[in-house]
Amino acid sequence: MDNYDEFDFETNAVHAGEEADLETGSLRLPIDMATTYKLPKFGGKLMDALLLETSRAPHAYTRWSNPTLRALEDRLVALEAPKGLPDGTKVTAVAVATGMAAVSALAFTFLSKGDHIIVNEVCYAGAVELFGLHLPRFGIEVSLVDTSDPQQVRDALRPNTKLIYIETPANPILRIVDIAAIAAIAHEAGIKLAVDSTWASPALQRPFELGADFVLHSLTKYVNGHGDALGGAVLGREEDMLKLRRDMLVHLGGAMSPFNAWLIIRGMVTLPMRIKQHCENAQKVAEFLESNSKVLRVVYPGLESHPHHELAARQMSGFGGMLTFQLKGGMGASISMSEKIKVFSYATSLGHAHSLLFYYPTDLYVDAVTYLTDTQKRSIREWTGDGIVRASIGLESADDLIKDLDQALRGRTFRGAVGPLAYSVLKGKQ
Numbered sequence: 001m002d003n004y005d006e007f008d009f010e011t012n013a014v015h016a017g018e019e020a021d022l023e024t025g026s027l028r029l030p031i032d033m034a035t036t037y038k039l040p041k042f043g044g045k046l047m048d049a050l051l052l053e054t055s056r057a058p059h060a061y062t063r064w065s066n067p068t069l070r071a072l073e074d075r076l077v078a079l080e081a082p083k084g085l086p087d088g089t090k091v092t093a094v095a096v097a098t099g100m101a102a103v104s105a106l107a108f109t110f111l112s113k114g115d116h117i118i119v120n121e122v123c124y125a126g127a128v129e130l131f132g133l134h135l136p137r138f139g140i141e142v143s144l145v146d147t148s149d150p151q152q153v154r155d156a157l158r159p160n161t162k163l164i165y166i167e168t169p170a171n172p173i174l175r176i177v178d179i180a181a182i183a184a185i186a187h188e189a190g191i192k193l194a195v196d197s198t199w200a201s202p203a204l205q206r207p208f209e210l211g212a213d214f215v216l217h218s219l220t221k222y223v224n225g226h227g228d229a230l231g232g233a234v235l236g237r238e239e240d241m242l243k244l245r246r247d248m249l250v251h252l253g254g255a256m257s258p259f260n261a262w263l264i265i266r267g268m269v270t271l272p273m274r275i276k277q278h279c280e281n282a283q284k285v286a287e288f289l290e291s292n293s294k295v296l297r298v299v300y301p302g303l304e305s306h307p308h309h310e311l312a313a314r315q316m317s318g319f320g321g322m323l324t325f326q327l328k329g330g331m332g333a334s335i336s337m338s339e340k341i342k343v344f345s346y347a348t349s350l351g352h353a354h355s356l357l358f359y360y361p362t363d364l365y366v367d368a369v370t371y372l373t374d375t376q377k378r379s380i381r382e383w384t385g386d387g388i389v390r391a392s393i394g395l396e397s398a399d400d401l402i403k404d405l406d407q408a409l410r411g412r413t414f415r416g417a418v419g420p421l422a423y424s425v426l427k428g429k430q
């Protein structure tokens with residue numbers, strides 16, 4: 001079934017890429033754990049297998065391609081770009097070991113010494129650190145700007161700019177970037193736009209329809225949705241993805257395990273319904289927090305108070321399962337809450353069935369880094385205050401989540417009382 005555009009999102013989420021097994025009739029794709037495949041006889045097919053000339057080359061070695069990984073890639077294409085690009089160009093996907101393997105494969109395939117890239121100055125920490133700390137070591141120029149302000153992106157363009165990289169909604173502060181506006185700037189300059197759409201998932205946002213040239217996902221999050229497999233993917237024009245597979249999957253080596261691909265395919269079946277529940281729960285929790293007297297500020301794109309609420313409503317078909325908030329009691333209250341939660345877990349990561357909370361003190365997350373200017377740090381601080389609690393709202397009952405937060409916001413624990421002082425002493429010693 002590769003006529004994806006004839007079917008709705010929910011149908012593709014169940015079927016795309018998976019055919020009944022020819023021999024056994026199995027409806028569920030078997031996991032193909034082989035590392036090595038018998039090669040075709042000498043001729044064109046052999047050359048294709050060895051040189052990866054086409055996206056459906058015969059399998060040779062699992063770091064290059066594998067049947068289970070190909071099924072996952074096909075399903076991703078069916079969900080993210082069933083009709084291809086707006087001009088009809090075919091989109092294909094490359095699945096890799098993690099979201100970060102997707103970011104690094106993109107960067108190292110399409111950027112070389114002397115090139116310049118423009119990136120969100122606040123995005124997933126692994127990504128902003130790769131761009132801010134490591135690409136410059138290889139002679140690649142990097143401008144970190146607030147891409148939610150298109151003028152800053154325009155001002156950062158240079159003659160050697162090759163790529164604009166945005167993340168929206170941005171991790172962890174939930175700024176929304178106008179994909180169509182940034183795509184227009186990129187294309188006017190003759191360069192390409194990459195969008196990390198992890199926080200929206202293909203269920204809520206389709207960057208290709210808005211002009212993106214590449215879409216990235218950490219499949220670890222909503223796409224798999226069960227918190228039990230790492231994975232990542234890059235999607236783009238077929239010729240670009242062949243280049244990425246040949247140049248970087250093969251050479252950097254971040255291949256995904258077929259077992260993880262199989263788990264992620266299973267997770268994708270329920271993506272449409274899970275996302276509905278994440279959005280519904282997050283809206284309720286956000287409204288509860290916004291009305292709670294202990295809470296200073298809630299940032300959730302589905303609240304009218306969100307500075308980019310209208311853009312989010314235009315660009316996304318729902319507001320997602322992520323929110324951040326600040327407590328009036330600052331770090332002490334945040335520590336107490338983290339210790340008192342029972343349904344929520346104090347943990348990083350996001351996008352799965354369990355609700356998770358994580359606290360980011362601004363001085364560690366923003367002030368301490370070397371790749372931001374003082375002006376940028378000040379502007380991020382305006383958004384985050386002294387620190388934010390990031391919440392990944394899971395699939396539990398919204399009432400239970402609200403009750404859990406309500407009890408956790410009452411009173412201080414011992415560590416909550418002494419923690420802020422201990423933290424400032426420890427920090428002074430560094």
Ligand SMILES: *Cc1c(COP(=O)(O)O)cnc(C)c1O
Nearest residue numbers: 098099100124171198218220231
């Ligand atoms: C988690 C995350 C990543 C990194 O993904 P991994 O699978 O953990 O490597 C990249 N981008 C965003 C927006 C993320 O939330």
